Amino acid sequence: MSMTMRCRSTSILSTLRRLRGARYRLLGGLCLASALLAAGCGGGSSSQRGDEPARPTFRLEVVAELPSAATPAPQTGGSLDGSDIGALALLPDGALLAGDVGARRILRIAPGGGVTTIVDANGRKAGGRDGSGEAPLATPADLLPQPDGTILVADHWAGCIRRILPGASEAVLVGYRGRCVSVGGALEEGPMVPTDGPFQTAVMNSPAGLSESPFGILVADSWMLRLLTAENQVITLYSGQGFPGSLPWFTSVAWDETRNVGYATSVVGTPFPLVRILPTDAGLRVEPLATKGEPIRWASDVAVCPSGRVFVAATMSDALYELDPEAGELRLAFGVPRSGPNPDPSTPLPQPRGLTCAPDGSLYLVTGFGANRIVRLVPE
Amino acid sequence: MRVFHVLVVGGAALLTSGCWVGVGTPYSGHWDRFGFAHPSSHHRPWGGEWATDFYAPPGTPGAFYSSTASGAAWGLVARLGGSCGNAQYWAGYVVIVDVHDDSGRRGWVAYAHVQDTWGGTWYRPSVGQLLTNGSGLGWTDRWPTSPCYQVTNDAGVHWHLELWQVKGNPPTYSCYEPYTSGQYLLQNSPFGRIGTTVSAERSPCP
Numbered sequence: 377m378s379m380t381m382r383c384r385s386t387s388i389l390s391t392l393r394r395l396r397g398a399r400y401r402l403l404g405g406l407c408l409a410s411a412l413l414a415a416g417c418g419g420g421s422s423s424q425r426g427d428e429p430a431r432p433t434f435r436l437e438v439v440a441e442l443p444s445a446a447t448p449a450p451q452t453g454g455s456l457d458g459s460d461i462g463a464l465a466l467l468p469d470g471a472l473l474a475g476d477v478g479a480r481r482i483l484r485i486a487p488g489g490g491v492t493t494i495v496d497a498n499g500r501k502a503g504g505r506d507g508s509g510e511a512p513l514a515t516p517a518d519l520l521p522q523p524d525g526t527i528l529v530a531d532h533w534a535g536c537i538r539r540i541l542p543g544a545s546e547a548v549l550v551g552y553r554g555r556c557v558s559v560g561g562a563l564e565e566g567p568m569v570p571t572d573g574p575f576q577t578a579v580m581n582s583p584a585g586l587s588e589s590p591f592g593i594l595v596a597d598s599w600m601l602r603l604l605t606a607e608n609q610v611i612t613l614y615s616g617q618g619f620p621g622s623l624p625w626f627t628s629v630a631w632d633e634t635r636n637v638g639y640a641t642s643v644v645g646t647p648f649p650l651v652r653i654l655p656t657d658a659g660l661r662v663e664p665l666a667t668k669g670e671p672i673r674w675a676s677d678v679a680v681c682p683s684g685r686v687f688v689a690a691t692m693s694d695a696l697y698e699l700d701p702e703a704g705e706l707r708l709a710f711g712v713p714r715s716g717p718n719p720d721p722s723t724p725l726p727q728p729r730g731l732t733c734a735p736d737g738s739l740y741l742v743t744g745f746g747a748n749r750i751v752r753l754v755p756e
Numbered sequence: 757m758r759v760f761h762v763l764v765v766g767g768a769a770l771l772t773s774g775c776w777v778g779v780g781t782p783y784s785g786h787w788d789r790f791g792f793a794h795p796s797s798h799h800r801p802w803g804g805e806w807a808t809d810f811y812a813p814p815g816t817p818g819a820f821y822s823s824t825a826s827g828a829a830w831g832l833v834a835r836l837g838g839s840c841g842n843a844q845y846w847a848g849y850v851v852i853v854d855v856h857d858d859s860g861r862r863g864w865v866a867y868a869h870v871q872d873t874w875g876g877t878w879y880r881p882s883v884g885q886l887l888t889n890g891s892g893l894g895w896t897d898r899w900p901t902s903p904c905y906q907v908t909n910d911a912g913v914h915w916h917l918e919l920w921q922v923k924g925n926p927p928t929y930s931c932y933e934p935y936t937s938g939q940y941l942l943q944n945s946p947f948g949r950i951g952t953t954v955s956a957e958r959s960p961c962p
Binding site for chain 1: 803836842846902907908
C-alpha cells in the first residue's frame with residue numbers, strides 16, 4: 377500500500393532516527409538484524425545455493441512499538457480489541473502516519489517521537505469535534521497523503537474513502553452514494569451493489585488500497601480494481617466476479633513510475649496473487665502477472681521504491697518478496713515463509729503489513745503477531 | 757402479538773408462528789464448542805446484537821435457512837466483504853444476508869470466515885442475490901492463524917454467526933436459542949430469531 381509519490385522527503389531518515397525516547401517505547405537503533413541473520417532467519421545471502429541469484433539483504437531496525445492487545449488465546453475466533461496497525465505512510469515532514477484498524481483511529485508519529493491521534497475511534501478528531509462522515513471511522517486500511525495536505529483514508533469496512541482535511545476535520549470522498557456506512561446497520565438501504573459513476577452516486581464495497589497514478593487514484597476494492605478520476609468518476613477497471621474459482625480479494629495497489637505500470641495484490645491466491653495494470657490507447661488494462669521463482673501465497677501489500685525496486689509483503693506467510701517485473705520472478709527478500717497455517721513464534725518477520733518505501737530505498741512496515749512493531753529494513 | 761413456535765433441534769425445518777423469523781444453522785456442527793464464544797459475550801464486529809462461533813470440520817458446506825410461520829422468508833445478499841478489519845489478514849469472506857419476509861426486511865445475519873471454493877467447486881454469492889432455504893453460501897476452512905482468526909487446529913474451524921434486526925420503537929433485538937456450549941446441532945436447526953420483542957441485546961430467546 378505504498379508508492380513513491382508519498383515518500384519523497386529527504387529528511388525522513390534523520391527524523392525517524394529521532395523517534396527514540398518517545399512516550400511510547402521506541403527502539404530505534406536497537407537492531408535485531410544481527411541476531412536474526414545469525415540464526416539464518418533473514419534474507420542473507422549465506423543461505424543461498426551457489427546457482428541462485430543472491431537475495432537482497434537488509435538490516436532490520438525497530439523504529440517503534442505501539443501498545444497492543446494481550447496475547448490471543450487459541451480457538452476463540454475473536455479479534456483483538458487493542459491496536460492493530462494495518463497501514464503506514466510517510467509525510468513530507470518526516471512524520472509517520474499509522475492506520476490502526478484495531479482501535480479505529482489514525483495516529484501520527486511525529487519526527488520527535490510524539491504519538492498523537494488525528495481521528496479517533498468514534499470518528500471525531502482529537503478534541504471532540506464531530507467529523508462530517510456519517511459513520512464513524514471503522515478500519516483505516518490504507519492512507520494516502522495528498523500534496524494539498526489532506527489524507528485519503530481507505531475505510532475498509534465502512535465502504536468508503538474519507539478525506540482528512542488540515543485541522544483533522546473529515547469529509548467523504550466516495551463511498552455508498554456519497555457517505556460512509558456503519559458496518560452492519562447501514563445496510564438498511566438495501567444491498568451494497570458496487571456501482572460506477574459520479575462520486576455522489578457510486579457505490580464502493582471495501583476499499584483497502586490506494587495509490588496515485590497518472591490516470592487518477594487507483595483503488596484496490598475487494599474483488600475489483602477501480603479508478604477515481606480527476607472528473608470525480610468511479611470506473612471499475614477489473615472485476616473478479618466473472619471468473620471461476622476463488623474470488624480475488626485485492627488489498628493493495630501501487631504505481632511504478634519507472635515502468636509506467638501498476639501492480640495490485642490479492643490475498644486470495646487464485647486465480648493469481650499479482651496483477652499488472654497497463655496503460656493502453658483504450659485506457660488501463662488489467663492482466664495477471666504470471667510469476668516464477670518462489671511460490672507466494674497471501675500477497676497482501678505491494679510497494680514500489682523510487683529506484684524501481686518492487687516489494688511484495690505476504691502477511692499470512694510471514695515473508696517479504698522482491699518482484700523482478702521484467703522477468704516475472706519473485707524472490708524471497710526477508711523472513712521465513714510460513715509452512716503451514718500456524719505461525720512460527722521465532723519467525724523474524726511475523727505478519728508484515730503496511731509496507732512503505734522511503735526515498736533512500738529502505739522499507740517501513742509493521743510486523744508482529746498481535747503486536748505493532750514498526751520496523752525499517754535498510755538495504756545493505 | 758401472540759407467538760407460538762415449535763423448534764425442533766435436529767435438522768427439521770423451522771416451524772414457527774408469530775411475527776419473528778427463525779434462522780437455521782448453515783451446517784451440522786457444534787455450538788460454541790469450547791465455551792469461548794458464547795452469545796452472551798462474544799464479540800460483534802459487524803455491529804450485530806449477538807454473535808457466536810459455530811464449529812465444523814474444514815470443507816463442510818454451509819447454506820442459508822430461514823422460516824416463518826407461513827414459511828415465506830428469504831434472504832438477499834447485502835454485502836460481501838472480508839472477515840477481518842485488517843484487510844491484510846485473510847480469514848475468508850463475510851457474507852451479510854438481509855432476511856426478509858412478507859412484511860419486508862426484518863434484519864440480517866452475517867456468516868464470517870467463509871471459503872468460496874472447495875475441491876474444484878465454488879459458490880459465488882453475489883451482492884443482491886436471492887437466497888432461499890438451502891442456497892449455498894460456501895464452505896468452512898482453516899485459515900492461517902492471525903489476530904483476526906485465532907485457530908490453531910482443525911477442531912477450531914468455525915463460521916462466526918451474527919444477527920441484527922430492524923429496530924422498532926421502543927427498540928427490540930434479535931435473540932439466540934439458549935443452547936449449551938458444545939452442543940451438537942444438525943443443519944437447519946434454529947439458532948436465532950429476527951423480529952422479536954426481546955428488549956435487550958445478547959439475550960436468549962424466551
